[in-house]
Amino acid sequence: MKSVAVLPGDGIGPEVTSAALDVVEELSLPLDLRFGEIGWECWRQEGDPVPQRTWKLLTETDxxxxxxxxxxxxxxxEAELPSDLRGTGRTFVSPVIQLRQRLGLYANVRPVVDLVNTRFDFTVIRENTEGLYSGFDFHGLDDALWNLVGQHPNAQASGPEATSVTLRLQTEFGMDRLLRYGFAYARSRGHRRLTLVDKPNVLRHSGNHLRERLESIAGExxxxxxxxxxxxxxALWMVRRPERFGVLVAENMFGDILSDLGAGVMGGLGLAPSGNIGDHGSYFEPVHGSAPGMAGQDRANPMAMLMAMAQMLDHLDLRVPGDELRAAVRSVTARRATVTYDLGGTSGxxxxxxxxxxELGVTEAGTGAAEDAEDVADRLARLDSASVSDALDSLGVGGVLAGITPRVPGTRAAGRAFTVTYQRVDRNRTGFRNAANYLDDVPEGSFVVVDNAGSTTxxxxxxxLTRLAQRRGVRGTALHGSARDITEIRAAGYPLFSTGATMVSGKNRVELAATGQNIVIGDVTVRPGDIVVGDDNGVLVVPVEYATEVAARAESVQRTETAIAKAVAGGQRLDEARRRFGYARPWDNGGSSSSSHV
Structure with a gap:
């Protein structure tokens, strides 16, 4: 059991924290949540934004x-202190600065993830304790500092009383522990590149010192x-080619700027999480501010807090549920149907x-939720068919449409089955049979499944038909039969799967027998409304009554295998990684529906 100090803060902090905890609570995780106080109200009432009872709580939790x-x-x-505390010499020091300094949290870890197109996934790791933010900032210079800068023509024109100096502190101790943390972080997540960000062509001496430390530690x-x-x-390439990066390590000020740029690249501060890590302490938070003017309006975006919680779960060695939570945030963000104002929506x-x-397959009460077929189809469309097949197998359900293969490589689709049955034309009858006119009546979001007895003649x-299907919002077609015009269909990028391919027209050879009837292909029955899933592996059918559970289990399978792959890439033995992440039954490791509480 891991213990977590929950400090909701102020402004929008408490409502965002509460809403996010309602989500994470449903994952049935081994967490002991202990609540405490921090922030502006503590300052206003007690003259101390981090009371001693909060420091005690932090020493007692993980x-x-x-x-x-x-x-x-x-x-x-000063003006907002109680009258008896004003003028007593109390100074407000930001709680986050106090936490970082007192707990020795030297690494600020800011993941930057493409939540819509999954094009990039990198992390900015910022040094927290030295650099240009180390506190050596002076206005009005003594003799020692004036001797350093007094020869500068602007300083000579201003004089020591009207000159300011900020010193960039970089120590071998501070640099080495940050670089070692960066390399360990890269390995644990399967990244193969670490980029140290600095300005060595201008900051020559401190930059060269940093370069020497990188070269020494990189050898390990x-x-x-x-x-x-x-x-x-x-900064330029973060905007133009963010997929180039894996782990970025930077001194305090450079890292501060790049991490906020990263938040912009991923869509805004409402999506951006942060972790602050030391050798013996840590805390996780959303990057956005407290926005006191918005407090109580139910408008704040909870996704950054949810992403911070996922980052916290990673840190507590609960990687699979962390990945599940990130995947759920990604699904909601990509769909854009339920988002807050900062992402262009109207939801609270x-x-x-x-x-x-x-998206986690639970309701607020923690019971299994039956999803709309189109919603669960969207979830299944983001999964590979191998994971879906594993989920079906775990439930004892067959679903593979054997012999139906992909004709357009690289496509992936899922939708509600619209079934079509063909029959041979009586040779004594001649003329065009209008065999494909059914397509005018296919609902948007459907996946057409055609049964022509597997004929390749x-x-x-x-x-x-491909052009019409695309205009109507049809998601794909699976033929127990044959297709033609494969080059054109590939150019259109339409998900097509079939038993065969031939150039021989069927317009005078087959006619429509029925639509909306059960179809049997091999030993699998396809019913109208079932969910059809297709990708480069082939096509399978998910019975609609199992669809939500299959999606949840398949997501667990995919997250688990990703976690295992990253662990193995980082040097862990395969058998150890499989045991650690619950390879045998991944849906039992935080991924399936559950009614238990944290």
């Missing part, structure tokens, strides 16, 4: 989940490519949280 916290300038902070990690790039070039905080919970599909 990690911390932190909500957003309000900070205000010196005068405003020959399996990971190490490079050093200028910060301005990295709780509504978005419920949508994410729905004539076609049941071609380029004209």
């Amino acid at each position: 990690t911390c989940l932190l909500g957003a916290i309000t900070s205000k300038p010196l005068r405003e902070a 990690h020959p399996d990971i490519e190490a490079e050093i790039l200028n910060v301005d070039a990295v 905080t709780r509504e978005v949280a419920r949508a994410v919970a729905g 004539c076609t049941n599909w071609g380029s004209l």
Whole structure:
């Protein structure tokens, strides 16, 4: 059992934290949540934004989940103290700075993930304790500092009293532990490149020192490519080619700027999580601020907090449920039907949280939820058919349409079955049979399944039908028969699967027998409304009554195998990785529906 200090903060912090916890609670995780206080209200009432009882809680727990916290300038902070505490010398120091310094949290870890197209997945790791943010910031210079900068013509024109200096502190101790953490992080997640971000062509001496430390420590990690790039070039490529990067390591100020740029690249601060890690402590938080003006309006985006929770689960060695939670956030974000105002939607905080919970296959009460067929088809479309097949096997359900193979490589689709049955034309009758006119009545979101008894003597599909199907929003076609115009269909990128391919027209050879009837292909029955899934492996059918559970189990399979692959790439033995991530029954490891609470 892992213990977590939950500090909801202030402004929108408590409502975002509460909504996100309602989602994570349904994963039935071995967590002991212990709530505490931190932030602006503690300052206003007690003159201390991090009370001693909160420090005690942090020493008694394994990690911390932190909500957003309000900070205000010196005068405003003093003005909001109780009258008996004003003028007593109390100074407001940001709670996050206090946590980082007192707990020794030297690595600020900011994942940057494409939640819509999965094009990039990299992490910015920022040094937290030194660099240009180490606190050596002076205005009005003493003799020692004036001797350093006094020869600069602008300093000479201003004089020591009107000159400011900030020192960039970089120590071998600080650099080495950050670089070692970066390499370990890269290996644990299967990244093969670590990029050190600096400005060595301008900051020559400190930059060269950093470069020397990188070269020394990179020698301990020959399996990971190490490079050093200028910060301005990295900023450009983060926007133009974010998929280039794996792990970015930077000193404090450069990392601060790049991590917020990363939030913009992934869609905004409402999606961006953060972790602060040390040798003996950690906390996880959304990157966005407390937005006190929005508090209580149910408008704040809970996804950054959910992503921070997923990051926390990774840290607690609960990688599979962490991946499940990220996948659920990704599904809701990609669909865009239930998102908050910052992502162009109109949904509230709780509504978005419920949508994410729905992707996990649970309701707010924690019971299994029956999903709309189109929604579960969307989930299945994002999964490979091998994972779906494993899920079907685990339930004792067959579903593979044997002999029906992909004709358009690289396509993947899932939709509700619209069944069509053909029959041979009586040779004593002649003329065009209008055999494909059924397509005008196929509903959007359907997956057409045609049964022509597996015949390869004539076609049941071609380029004209493909164009019409695409216009009508049909998701794909599976033929127990043959297709033609394969080159044109491939150019259209339409998901087509068939038993065979031939150029011989079927317009005078077959006629429509029925639509909307059960079809038997091999030993599998396809019923109208069942979910058909197709990709490069072939086609299978998921009975609609099993669809939600199959999707949940298949997601668990896929997340588990991804976690195992990353662990093996990081040097772990395959048998150890399989045991660790529950390879034999992955749906029992935080991925299936559950009514238990944290």
